[in-house]
Amino acid sequence: MSERKVPGVAPFEGAAGGWSALGAVARVLKDQMAVGREASALRRVNQPTGFDCPGCAWPDPRHTSSFEFCENGAKAVAWEATGKRATPELFHRHTVSELWEWSDHALEDAGRLTHPLAYDAESDRYVPIAWDEAFARIGQALRALPDPDMAEFYTSGRTSNEAAFLYQLMVREFGTNNFPDCSNMCHEATSVGLPASIGVGKGTVTLEDFEHCDALFSFGHNPGTNHPRMLTTLRELSRRGVPIIAVNPLRERGLERFTSPQHPAEMLANHATPIARTYYQVRIGGDLALLKGMMKWLFEADDADRAGGGAGVLDHAFIAAHTQGIEALRADVEATGWDDIVRASGLAREDIESAARVYANADRVILCYGMGMTQHRFGTRNVQQMANLLLLRGNIGRQGAGIAPIRGHSNVQGDRTVGITEKPTPALQAAIRRTYGFEFPLTHGHDAVAAIQAIRDGRSRALVCMGGNLAVAMSDPATTLPAMRGLDLAVHVATKLNRSHLIPARQAFVLPCLGRTELDVQASGPQSVTVEDSMSMVHASQGGLAPASEHLRSEPAIVAGIAQALLPGSRVDWDGLVADYDRIRDDIEAVFPIFRDFNRRVREPGGFRLYVGASVRDWGGDGRKAAFHVAQGLNEDLPVEGGDLLTLTTIRSHDQYNTSIYGLDDRYRGISGRRDVVFMNADDLRERGLRHGDRIDVESRVPGSAAGAHRVDGFLAIEYDLPRGSAAMYFPEGNRLVPLASHDAESGTPAYKSIPVRIAAAAA
Numbered sequence: 001m002s003e004r005k006v007p008g009v010a011p012f013e014g015a016a017g018g019w020s021a022l023g024a025v026a027r028v029l030k031d032q033m034a035v036g037r038e039a040s041a042l043r044r045v046n047q048p049t050g051f052d053c054p055g056c057a058w059p060d061p062r063h064t065s066s067f068e069f070c071e072n073g074a075k076a077v078a079w080e081a082t083g084k085r086a087t088p089e090l091f092h093r094h095t096v097s098e099l100w101e102w103s104d105h106a107l108e109d110a111g112r113l114t115h116p117l118a119y120d121a122e123s124d125r126y127v128p129i130a131w132d133e134a135f136a137r138i139g140q141a142l143r144a145l146p147d148p149d150m151a152e153f154y155t156s157g158r159t160s161n162e163a164a165f166l167y168q169l170m171v172r173e174f175g176t177n178n179f180p181d182c183s184n185m186c187h188e189a190t191s192v193g194l195p196a197s198i199g200v201g202k203g204t205v206t207l208e209d210f211e212h213c214d215a216l217f218s219f220g221h222n223p224g225t226n227h228p229r230m231l232t233t234l235r236e237l238s239r240r241g242v243p244i245i246a247v248n249p250l251r252e253r254g255l256e257r258f259t260s261p262q263h264p265a266e267m268l269a270n271h272a273t274p275i276a277r278t279y280y281q282v283r284i285g286g287d288l289a290l291l292k293g294m295m296k297w298l299f300e301a302d303d304a305d306r307a308g309g310g311a312g313v314l315d316h317a318f319i320a321a322h323t324q325g326i327e328a329l330r331a332d333v334e335a336t337g338w339d340d341i342v343r344a345s346g347l348a349r350e351d352i353e354s355a356a357r358v359y360a361n362a363d364r365v366i367l368c369y370g371m372g373m374t375q376h377r378f379g380t381r382n383v384q385q386m387a388n389l390l391l392l393r394g395n396i397g398r399q400g401a402g403i404a405p406i407r408g409h410s411n412v413q414g415d416r417t418v419g420i421t422e423k424p425t426p427a428l429q430a431a432i433r434r435t436y437g438f439e440f441p442l443t444h445g446h447d448a449v450a451a452i453q454a455i456r457d458g459r460s461r462a463l464v465c466m467g468g469n470l471a472v473a474m475s476d477p478a479t480t481l482p483a484m485r486g487l488d489l490a491v492h493v494a495t496k497l498n499r500s501h502l503i504p505a506r507q508a509f510v511l512p513c514l515g516r517t518e519l520d521v522q523a524s525g526p527q528s529v530t531v532e533d534s535m536s537m538v539h540a541s542q543g544g545l546a547p548a549s550e551h552l553r554s555e556p557a558i559v560a561g562i563a564q565a566l567l568p569g570s571r572v573d574w575d576g577l578v579a580d581y582d583r584i585r586d587d588i589e590a591v592f593p594i595f596r597d598f599n600r601r602v603r604e605p606g607g608f609r610l611y612v613g614a615s616v617r618d619w620g621g622d623g624r625k626a627a628f629h630v631a632q633g634l635n636e637d638l639p640v641e642g643g644d645l646l647t648l649t650t651i652r653s654h655d656q657y658n659t660s661i662y663g664l665d666d667r668y669r670g671i672s673g674r675r676d677v678v679f680m681n682a683d684d685l686r687e688r689g690l691r692h693g694d695r696i697d698v699e700s701r702v703p704g705s706a707a708g709a710h711r712v713d714g715f716l717a718i719e720y721d722l723p724r725g726s727a728a729m730y731f732p733e734g735n736r737l738v739p740l741a742s743h744d745a746e747s748g749t750p751a752y753k754s755i756p757v758r759i760a761a762a763a764a
């Protein structure tokens with residue numbers, strides 16, 4: 001590390017978790033000014049009778065464990081259950097143009113929204129409006145569009161199954177499939193890649209499988225920050241002697257060592273459990289090469305073993321009975337030379353071989369992965385090569401083995417299950433016809449990128465957002481923000497104020513909703529909603545706090561309100577459904593038979609698991625087999641080492657939830673009080689005549705993007721332990737470097753994590 005002192009930059013020596021995590025929670029509770037309300041809220045997180053943590057989609061041990069401490073779960077709860085309020089008074093004091101100048105942090109830190117608001121162009125202010133009037137105007141504006149396909153209906157992944165189901169029902173009865181959703185920016189490569197490989201776009205493991213696995217590979221995710229409850233599972237594996245192999249360009253503390261706040265002895269002794277046994281710092285975007293290298297070794301080892309009379313290293317019985325396409329895969333990896341694999345992965349051949357050996361020596365392997373694999377121009381290929389690796393040794397569909405995409409938002413997986421998809425199936429069409437008697441088109445609608453393109457080109461004139469912060473989460477703000485200005489209609493259902501709400505449309509509305517932590521009372525009494533976690537477990541969630549304002553409505557009630565104004569002759573009994581969410585669940589079951597016996601099963605402690613065919617080696621029915629997929633090349637469009645360009649990735653800090661910026665610290669990476677940093681390798685710095693702490697300009701060099709169009713200026717270069725040729729900065733700041741058109745060709749996932757850039761000393 002450089003000797004130079006840079007304000008706010010100092011290595012963090014501790015383990016993940018431990019006392020520093022408890023301290024951070026104490027601070028956030030104090031900052032949000034409502035210790036009484038939150039502390040009681042925290043005890044109800046992920047309890048059999050409590051609410052589902054809005055933090056992440058990692059499952060709970062049957063939802064029956066005692067309160068499991070998680071720093072970032074606690075922050076998510078405190079942020080929602082805050083004592084601060086963004087009242088009409090705030091909007092009276094500040095015009096929308098003034099609020100635009102606030103930081104993302106300051107906007108949300110204004111607190112919970114309390115009243116429905118409508119934009120008044122004359123005064124440039126949001127002013128309170130009655131719910132019914134808002135619904136009427138929204139319905140009217142949508143009906144005034146020449147074509148339902150000129151409206152976009154976005155969903156962020158906190159939305160419950162019940163709200164999401166009603167939402168898609170309303171939108172389909174209206175007549176479009178334009179369902180951009182946060183999953184399009186997240187695990188879409190999984191949703192597209194895995195069905196082609198294993199017949200289902202979901203993970204195949206359950207939490208129990210982790211108790212039986214004997215090797216775990218972790219590709220491109222950061223549990224210490226983004227799913228801290230997973231550290232408890234990783235700690236148990238490590239203590240059981242299971243090798244954990246981390247593949248990540250950055251050395252993330254949560255993958256290195258963990259002090260569990262659940263274990264007083266470990267806390268008091270300041271002891272930490274080591275997590276990853278081996279840590280491979282792959283080049284950004286180099287995973288494809290690593291995976292091909294591991295498979296190449298497996299094929300070679302298999303040949304050698306069989307030549308010596310052995311049964312082979314691959315699971316030949318499984319491959320013969322359950323898969324297709326092995327020959328093409330073999331031909332591809334055999335044709336790929338070691339020199340290319342080493343160059344593209346940035347790893348030594350011995351390292352790749354030893355990773356393959358650990359894999360081959362284990363009977364039951366689980367492979368977990370996150371955004372480090374999906375948010376690339378080759379995201380879908382990455383996903384399919386991971387599936388290939390597992391299939392080669394029959395590591396899918398048996399106890400202790402499988403693939404585990406780590407989902408982001410706490411119900412992003414469930415939203416998709418209950419119909420939030422721009423690609424509806426004939427089965428869905430038939431089920432909706434059967435249940436409600438209306439038709440909707442099967443034509444594919446817009447995903448997130450296509451929605452922004454349509455808005456940019458004037459083909460879409462209305463945007464309705466069920467949560468989220470689309471304008472900031474999306475790539476390319478230079479395109480996205482101006483495109484959204486001047487829509488005919490913008491509607492945001494939200495808990496807190498964010499930048500997306502401040503982009504004026506001819507008519508704009510902010511509709512404040514209940515959060516997960518809050519009591520939801522409808523005509524039949526208190527209601528619970530349901531969510532689906534990363535492992536396809538569906539369970540109930542019921543908030544207990546008094547709502548942040550008496551004017552809030554639940555998401556299902558808001559959807560019903562809009563629907564009744566939008567669809568006068570609707571075939572759906574909106575009032576009846578909202579009066580009793582059991583009735584929504586009955587309808588979900590009627591439309592999606594996978595929810596058989598929904599209301600009964602969701603009342604069992606811990607809920608139930610949805611059927612995932614690949615978990616029992618059903619690869620999609622009709623005698624289908626799992627398929628090996630060939631990925632041409634080795635991510636050849638990434639810059640070559642030693643050249644002028646670097647590959648930049650965008651990551652989350654420890655103090656943010658996507659676009660919600662809780663604070664300016666990134667404790668485990670040694671950053672405090674700032675976010676304007678670019679993590680760089682020491683040699684890359686030196687080669688550019690730069691020193692740790694220098695101001696730099698970063699220019700995107702994505703092929704085809706106009707010179708100078710996508711840049712970030714005046715950031716701080718930080719010397720950091722990551723491979724040569726690789727650099728990292730925070731999301732959403734880094735979105736300015738990602739042109740809208742730079743995305744995975746197959747899934748449309750923006751390439752947030754492989755941005756070729758040129759970095760030089762700051763001009764000014």
Ligand SMILES: Nc1nc2c(c(=O)[nH]1)N[C@H]1C(S)=C(S)[C@@H](COP(=O)(O)OP(=O)(O)OC[C@H]3O[C@@H](n4cnc5c(=O)[nH]c(N)nc54)[C@H](O)[C@@H]3O)O[C@H]1N2
Nearest residue numbers: 072220221222226284285370371372408409649652657658
């Ligand atoms: N506290 C908190 N929790 C969250 C979120 C949050 O913002 N804050 N967000 C939620 C959401 S929506 C999601 S999707 C998940 C995201 O959870 P993650 O998938 O963990 O998200 P990221 O921070 O984007 O980082 C992924 C990791 O990938 C690594 N990486 C980057 N590029 C590459 C690469 O090319 N190859 C490999 N192998 N690794 C790479 C980075 O170093 C980083 O450690 O978390 C969810 N949970």
Ligand SMILES: Nc1nc2c(c(=O)[nH]1)N[C@H]1C(S)=C(S)[C@@H](COP(=O)(O)OP(=O)(O)OC[C@H]3O[C@@H](n4cnc5c(=O)[nH]c(N)nc54)[C@H](O)[C@@H]3O)O[C@H]1N2
Nearest residue numbers: 156182186467468469473493494496498650658659731752
């Ligand atoms: N460069 C870069 N860009 C990325 C990523 C990256 O890694 N790098 N990650 C991408 C990923 S994985 C994702 S998932 C997207 C996230 O995209 P989004 O899901 O659109 O964004 P969030 O920041 O999670 O949304 C925050 C807002 O949600 C609202 N909200 C919170 N809780 C609730 C609720 O219960 N109900 C309602 N109605 N609203 C609520 C609040 O108003 C808050 O301001 O960003 C993507 N963008």
Ligand SMILES: [Mo]
Nearest residue numbers: 186187408409
């Ligand atoms: Mo995500």
